[in-house]
Amino acid sequence: MGEPLLPSGQQLEISHGDQRAVVVTVGGGLRTYDVGGVPVLDGYAADAMCDGARGQTLVPWPNRVKDGKWSWDGKEQQLALTEPEQHNAIHGLVRWMPWHVLDHEDSVVSLGCASYPQPGYPWPFDVTTTYTLDDSGLTVQTAVTNQGTSPAPIAAGAHPYITAGTAKIDDATLHVPAQTWIPTGAQQIPTGREPVEGSAYDFRTPRVIGDVEIDYTYTDLDRDDDGRFRLQLAAQGGGRTITFWVGTAYDFVEIFTGDALPDEARRRQGLGVEPMTAPPNAFATGESLIVLAPGERWSGEWGITAQ
Numbered sequence: 001m002g003e004p005l006l007p008s009g010q011q012l013e014i015s016h017g018d019q020r021a022v023v024v025t026v027g028g029g030l031r032t033y034d035v036g037g038v039p040v041l042d043g044y045a046a047d048a049m050c051d052g053a054r055g056q057t058l059v060p061w062p063n064r065v066k067d068g069k070w071s072w073d074g075k076e077q078q079l080a081l082t083e084p085e086q087h088n089a090i091h092g093l094v095r096w097m098p099w100h101v102l103d104h105e106d107s108v109v110s111l112g113c114a115s116y117p118q119p120g121y122p123w124p125f126d127v128t129t130t131y132t133l134d135d136s137g138l139t140v141q142t143a144v145t146n147q148g149t150s151p152a153p154i155a156a157g158a159h160p161y162i163t164a165g166t167a168k169i170d171d172a173t174l175h176v177p178a179q180t181w182i183p184t185g186a187q188q189i190p191t192g193r194e195p196v197e198g199s200a201y202d203f204r205t206p207r208v209i210g211d212v213e214i215d216y217t218y219t220d221l222d223r224d225d226d227g228r229f230r231l232q233l234a235a236q237g238g239g240r241t242i243t244f245w246v247g248t249a250y251d252f253v254e255i256f257t258g259d260a261l262p263d264e265a266r267r268r269q270g271l272g273v274e275p276m277t278a279p280p281n282a283f284a285t286g287e288s289l290i291v292l293a294p295g296e297r298w299s300g301e302w303g304i305t306a307q
Helices: none
Strands: 011-016 020-024 031-034 062-067 070-072 075-080 088-090 099-104 108-115 124-134 137-146 153-154 174-175 178-182 215-221 231-235 241-246 251-254 271-276 290-292 297-306
Touching: 011 271, 020 124, 020 137, 031 062, 062 070, 062 251, 137 153, 137 290, 153 174, 231 271, 290 297
Parallel strands: none
Antiparallel strands: 011 020, 020 031, 062 088, 070 075, 099 108, 108 124, 124 137, 137 297, 153 290, 174 231, 178 215, 215 251, 231 241, 241 297, 251 271
């Protein structure tokens, strides 16, 4: 009898200077990322099953689809209810699937996964995720290719939790340069859009998180001259600052303070920062969906820098 399988699969380490990351073959996920031996991600142990979607790739949709129901070209679709407690389909189809290694070098690892037609999503697609460490930090590129014979709607996302080294995120300073947040109602499904101004969720000017509970999507992102949106989480008193950026492919970022995590000990230890190409329930509403022609490929980038 061979060695037991690790819950997150094969462990693929990459490094550059004092940076180190571990990528796993279950879900093509990012399990850990450290700089100078100090965690930048609130990840999970090698012998643990991923919890709270930590570091997972979310394709062909991030976040939730209400009741798992949607339609395309007049055909009703029913996805498996992978969030049964709220009667939703959540975070796509590949987060628990086995991925295969496409390339593994000292500072770069690329993994791929093929998803075949299934109830609720009748298109085959390939997804690849490439993790690169260099002087600028960590860059993550995700690409999706429609392998079917008809146009395929997709959305994409990821689910890292960042930490500036504080015991709880309550003590960290957060800067989110975004103009709009998306409130939710029953089943955490959007009910509209609201300006952040005057709300508890306005972090356009950096401020301490405190006891604010956030599990909402931000949009109307302010971007720098290079087209990137940059969010910062910082320890007070001159401690570490974590910059999380998304490229132009991502117009939505979910912020999650972790209050609903099933393990009470892990709540509010890291800040979930989820780049998304579409808002929650996009399969049902059609908002911001990417439609790939047969053989067409989409890609997007996000990344993290620690200072």
